[in-house]
Amino acid sequence: MEKKMLVFGEIKDGAFRNVSFETIAAAKEISNGGEIVGVLLGEDVKSFGKIMIAYGADRVVVVEDEKLAHYTPEGYAQAFHHVIEQEEPDGIFLGHTSIGRDISPKLASRIQSGLVSDVTSIEVVGEEVVFSRPIYSGKAFEKVVVKDGILFATFRPNNINALEKDDSRNGEIESVDVEILDLQTIVKEVVKNTSTGVDLSEAAVIVAGGRGMKGKENFTILEELAGVLGAAVGASRGACDAEYCDYALQIGQTGKVVTPDLYIAVGISGAIQHVAGMSNSKVIVAINKDPEAEIFQLADYGIVGDLFDVVPKLTEEFKKVLVQK
């Protein structure tokens, strides 16, 4: 059966988040030839529609309103719900981002639907769509099917490959008027807080520090390494509890769960609570002076040594090699 799919296009700081393209690919995989409809919400976003088309959407529906300039659950839910009623899709996919995870349960409740959150892979078995998702922060996984209603899911960034961009694709980009009622939630201020500007949940490379960093000021050596690699900086709970860095950087069972291509663990012992947040990274490098540290059990490559010697050398070596490229 053909499935008509709605896919949310999330724009952050003037650019799409890559997970939006990944969810288009996921939707295509299960649509069985059904239409893929992109959804764009914001103040001035229509011009982004053609990019969703290039990545595989067949059509894009745009709701523009100054009340959608900042994300609020109230504003976005009104606009998104209007599109759902208009399109009557068989499924709705979003990225499992700050916005996706916040708006999807609200919408699921409004339309009295199930919702599968934080999906990392998807397969079609016969007529049934089976979603896999981590539980216990990645210590285990579950396979979930929808018993009743539409296929509503959010996808974890960096787990499904986006389709090749194809600028020759064409599709209609349609504006829809939605009357957004006055919002009771008012966004007063947004303060950017990430040190390298690369978001942890979507970073392809992460450099993370633990208690071994010994102090807040020493995180600069990680920032330098991250800068060379275009990586995000993260931290273990130990480092956050010791106030070496902000809790926003924490990776682990309490904190962010990440799946980058490359994870460099620096001065991190590898407590189970941290490992839960990063063990599904594709390649793991550990740098630790204790050869018995648990982290070496799951590292693909390890260097036993003093991080204050290793990290600066590593930064220099990456600089050389990446410049040659």
Place this chain on the structure above:
Amino acid sequence: MNIFVILKRTFDTEEKIQIENSEIVDDGAEFIINPYDEYAIEEAIQLREEHGGEVTLITVGDEESEKQLRTGLAMGADKAVLIENEEIEDGDPFSTEALLGAYFQEKEIDIILGGNVAVDGGSGQVGPRLAEKLGINHVSSIVKIEIENGKATIERDVEGDQVTVEVSLPILVTAQQGLNEPRYPSLPGIMKAKKKPLEELDLDDLDLEEEDVEGKTKTVDRYLPPEKKAGKILEGDLDDQVKELVSLLKSEAKVI
């Protein structure tokens, strides 16, 4: 103020997970209050200390959850409610929304606090779902809240950015790490908690039928991720190790 906290009993984050016949083995496992819900309890108590009123804890779970409710009462909450979910088929976040929605229907609410996500299921759905069901606004992943004249000023953690929002009560908020430092229950607190009211409710009490709470999704399998093999510990002079590592990442792992 009428302050409510929704909380969940979860596996201790130190526990390893074992699976038999697609089910999680929980024999002998340690259970705790979901860590994010602990922040919610602490914040609720602080709000009561500042504004007066009463803190009610609510959980959906089996009888064992009484322990976690008692711990919350020992921290300083006033009363607790345990909504039993044992007879529910394929319970999922929709089910929890339905149960909690029924409980809150007749309640006067100023604020409901919960955790931003539970460390077991990890969906983070119940908070926003419940707020929608009750027709109130929600603010998720909060790291600071101040309430004055029926208005809350809230700082949210949005993937590392701090976003400040202002919203009128009643609201539902979900706690992110960094909101506060949860207190430990004191010995007198533990003694008092034993005598604090704890109400148990089932579907009949909430005027719900089984089909009202049946899950919309179903877990068909659970499995462990493939075990990671221990990798290569590099040897030799540090400069050579660093060179080798970069070269391996480039040519063997192909990640840079």
